[in-house]
Amino acid sequence: MYQLKYPAPGAPDLAKKVQELLTASGFDCAVDKKRGLDHGSWVPLLLMYPEANIPVCQLSVQPHLDGTHHHNLGRALAPLKKEGVLVIGSGSAVHPANNTPHCVDGVAPWAAEFDNWLEEALIDGRYEDVNNYTEKAPNWKIAHPWPEHFYPLHVAVGAAGENSKAELIHRSWDHGTLGYASYKFTSS
Numbered sequence: 001m002y003q004l005k006y007p008a009p010g011a012p013d014l015a016k017k018v019q020e021l022l023t024a025s026g027f028d029c030a031v032d033k034k035r036g037l038d039h040g041s042w043v044p045l046l047l048m049y050p051e052a053n054i055p056v057c058q059l060s061v062q063p064h065l066d067g068t069h070h071h072n073l074g075r076a077l078a079p080l081k082k083e084g085v086l087v088i089g090s091g092s093a094v095h096p097a098n099n100t101p102h103c104v105d106g107v108a109p110w111a112a113e114f115d116n117w118l119e120e121a122l123i124d125g126r127y128e129d130v131n132n133y134t135e136k137a138p139n140w141k142i143a144h145p146w147p148e149h150f151y152p153l154h155v156a157v158g159a160a161g162e163n164s165k166a167e168l169i170h171r172s173w174d175h176g177t178l179g180y181a182s183y184k185f186t187s188s
Contacts, residue, residue, distance in 0.1 A: 006042035011055035014085065018057060018077065025076035040090045040152065061151040067131040070151040074158020081159065081187075089156030093118055093171075094179030095149035096142055103176025114143035115171075115179045122166035122183055127157050153183075160185030 015031050022029040037045075041058045059077075061070060077087060094111045103111070117137050121129045129136040131154060137143070144150040157164070170182040 004042075004046070006037060006046050006052050008037070008042070008045060008049075008052040008054060008056040011057040014055065014057040014080075017080070017083075018059065021076050021079065022073065025072070027073060027076065040149075041088075044088065044090045059155065061148050061155070063146065063148040063151070067133060067147075067151065067154045070154035071127065071131050071158040074155040074160070077155070077159045078161050081161070087156055087159040089152035089154070089159075091149040091152040092179060093153075093181035094143045094177065095146070096177050097145050100142065100177055105176070107173050107176045107179075110139040110142055111173075111177050111179055114139045115181055119168055119181060122157075123168070125165070130154065130157065156183075156185060161187055163187060 012033075019029045019031055035058075037056060037058055041056065045052070045054075045056065059073070074087070074089075080087065094115050096111070107115075114137055118130070118133075121127075121136070133140050133144075133150070157166075164185040164187055167184045167186070168181060169184045170180065172180045174180070
């Protein structure tokens with residue numbers, strides 16, 4: 001992956017707008033002009049926009065904070081949708097540790113149970129349950145031992161707005177433990 005390049009143009013005006021929106025909502029936010037894109041950003045963009053011809057602004061998650069914090073970050077960014085900004089929360093629906101044993105015969109039961117819970121919570125609009133997944137979700141400790149793979153979803157849900165509806169648009173698995181369920185959020 002280090003050999004692949006995704007030379008998307010930056011979006012400095014958008015980065016400034018993001019900083020303004022977050023600061024106005026009480027968040028500390030700094031713009032880092034030197035950091036490149038994380039693989040969690042450029043890998044899906046490479047598949048979606050292989051020409052790398054769309055400007056990209058990446059927002060870092062704060063793994064030491066919680067789901068509600070990241071949902072609120074997204075809520076602060078909700079006005080961007082009126083400006084045509086696409087917010088992508090890229091991580092994985094299920095992302096266990098690298099040393100988690102693979103499931104060679106289908107999907108691991110613990111992974112399927114978490115993934116099904118997530119789908120039901122999102123489709124039913126139970127976003128508070130998703131924010132509080134450590135109290136509500138089955139198998140969350142193995143499904144997301146590092147929250148930085150899950151918190152981008154919280155940001156996307158928040159950015160979609162108060163009355164948004166979730167729709168499952170893709171589901172696939174690698175090794176029976178790494179889940180790629182993808183959701184689209186639309187205003188009702």
